[in-house]
Amino acid sequence: MTCINIYSPGKDNFAPDRELAARLLELCPVVAQGAAENRQFLIRAIDWVARQGINQFIDVGSGLPTMTNTHEAARAVRPAARVAYVDNDPVVISHARALLSGDGVVAVPGDLREPAAILANPSLAKVIDLREPACLILCAVLHFIDAPTVNAVTAAFTDALAPGSYLVISVARADGEIVSPFTRSYTAGSLHNHSPEQIAGFFAGTEFVPPGLVEASAWPDMAAAPSRPAEAGQLLAGVGRKLS
Ligand SMILES: C[S@@+](CC[C@H](N)C(=O)[O-])C[C@H]1O[C@@H](n2cnc3c(N)ncnc32)[C@H](O)[C@@H]1O
Incomplete structure (x- = not known):
């Protein structure tokens, strides 16, 4: 089963993905909104990071090609x-290779739980120079991994990045009664409902750029914060800068 872009159905998805998306949307209608907010956050964050002078991006858990891709x-x-x-x-990866690869853009297979293997991949090394600042993107993927593993993974990636690099993270979570039925219904993998404190901890080794860890739609403009309660589901997002 492949992750579906619920908010951007397109043509690059499959029947089981569409069925799962329909089940999740019935249970929690804000999923589609959250998915759209996630992608919009990702685009704003990349725009902002690029304006800081960053030329290279590693998008881990990149998902199927979508409307505005990272490159x-x-x-x-x-x-x-x-x-x-x-x-x-x-x-x-096969869709990404077909649709996204080109000059200065590669698609490589890798499990984020193995950061050293990802960073040592010769194809990645063709476009990413770890001696220069880079932006590591982990959007809408860390809720599939338990918190201790995420902490180890983000620490390994952050250690490997040059000072002045950026970490862009978004994580879906919720409070209250929605959590158990949603987690049970998500059959494509295991879901982990990280607390806001745990998510803030994933940025260890970096300093938050303003406004810090907020609802994705409120980054960087807090006035754009949504009015829904945490019980309806949250997408927390932030950008951290590695200082040294
Ligand atoms: C919800 S999609 C997010 C796509 C994109 N990052 C975004 O924010 O729009 C999650 C993606 O993470 C990938 N994924 C899940 N677990 C992973 C892992 N352990 N290592 C690498 N990718 C993973 C899935 O295959 C899927 O393509």
């Missing part, structure tokens, strides 16, 4: 930006 968002600001898309789903 398109980055190249809107920095036309020579280089991007490595990484995902552990072979279907995602």
Whole structure:
């Protein structure tokens, strides 16, 4: 089963994905809104990071090609930006290779729980120079991994990045009665409902850029914060900068 872009159905998805998406939407209608907010956050964050002078992006758990892909968002600001898309789903990688690969853009298979293997991948090394600041993107993927593992993974990635690098993270979570039925219904993998404190901890080794860890739709403009309660589901997001 491949992750479906609920908010952007497109043509690159499959019947089981559509069935799962329909089940989840019935249970929690804000999923579609959250997915759209996630992608919009990702695009705004990449735009912002690119404007800080960053030329290289590693998008881990990149998902199927979508409307505005990471290299398109980055190249809107920095036309020579280089991007490595990484995902552990072979279907995602084959679509990414077909639709996204090109000059300065690669799609490589990799499991985010193995950061050293990802960073040592020769294809990734063709476009990413770890001696220079880079932006690591972990959007809408860390809720599939338990918190201790995420902490180890983000620490390993952050250690490997040059000072001045950025970490872009978004994580879906919820409070209250929705959590158990939603987690049970999500049959494509295991879901972990991280607390806001745990999510803030995933940025260890970096300093939050303003406004910090907020609802994705409120980054960077707090006035755009949604009015829904945490019980309806949250998408917490932030950008951290590695200082040294
Ligand atoms: C919800 S999609 C997010 C796509 C994109 N990052 C976004 O924010 O729009 C999650 C993606 O993470 C990938 N994924 C899940 N677990 C992973 C892992 N352990 N390592 C690498 N990718 C993973 C899935 O295959 C899927 O493509």
